[in-house]
Amino acid sequence: MRKAKVQKRALAPDPRFNDTVVTRFVNELMYDGKKSLALKLFYGAVDKASESSEEADGYELWKKALENIMPAVEVKARRMGGATFQVPVEVRAGRKTALGMKWLIKYSRDRKGNSMIDKLAAEIVAGAKGEGAAVKKKEDTHKMAEANKAFSHFKF
Numbered sequence: 001m002r003k004a005k006v007q008k009r010a011l012a013p014d015p016r017f018n019d020t021v022v023t024r025f026v027n028e029l030m031y032d033g034k035k036s037l038a039l040k041l042f043y044g045a046v047d048k049a050s051e052s053s054e055e056a057d058g059y060e061l062w063k064k065a066l067e068n069i070m071p072a073v074e075v076k077a078r079r080m081g082g083a084t085f086q087v088p089v090e091v092r093a094g095r096k097t098a099l100g101m102k103w104l105i106k107y108s109r110d111r112k113g114n115s116m117i118d119k120l121a122a123e124i125v126a127g128a129k130g131e132g133a134a135v136k137k138k139e140d141t142h143k144m145a146e147a148n149k150a151f152s153h154f155k156f
Contacts, residue, residue: 016043017059021066021097028101029120045120053125065127069134070100073145078154087154088145100134107133 014022022042030038050058075086091099108116108123110133126132 014039021063024097025066025101025105028098029105041116041120044117045124048117048121049124049128052121053128056128058121058124061128062124065124065134066097066100066104068130069104069127069138070096071138071141072096074099074141075144075148078151080154085151085154086144086148087151088148100138103134103137107137 011020011023011027013020014026016022026035026038026042029042046058046062048058049061050056053061056064071091073088074091076089078085078087104123104127105120108120111119111122113119113122123132123134127134
């Protein structure tokens with residue numbers, strides 16, 4: 001490559017939980033640069049999730065939900081001799097976290113409900129239990145990879 005590899009910037013941890021993963025999630029949740037609003041949404045959803053579930057606090061629920069949503073394998077299209085094969089590949093750690101966050105936010109936004117806080121809290125609780133649309137997306141991704149296991153020798 002002609003240019004040097006781009007250095008990843010270090011993210012500042014969030015003020016309440018002192019966690020950089022929360023900062024990544026809030027950045028993904030943010031619209032139009034309104035970070036304070038995204039922080040309010042996240043903290044409100046975490047508080048609401050802890051109210052609805054007695055077993056753990058909201059932050060632990062969110063971490064468990066994110067863990068349940070992150071995929072281990074996915075399929076990538078690979079062209080071989082005019083045909084396109086869906087080749088299963090393992091997901092890198094950074095991409096795994098990013099996909100989990102994106103799916104959690106996407107399916108929270110797609111839920112029926114009044115406010116984003118309610119929808120995000122409901123998806124967090126569902127994800128922590130191993131239910132919900134985001135967990136279903138992960139399971140569908142894993143099923144697709146399992147179905148195409150025969151093409152795994154076409155690795156990149």
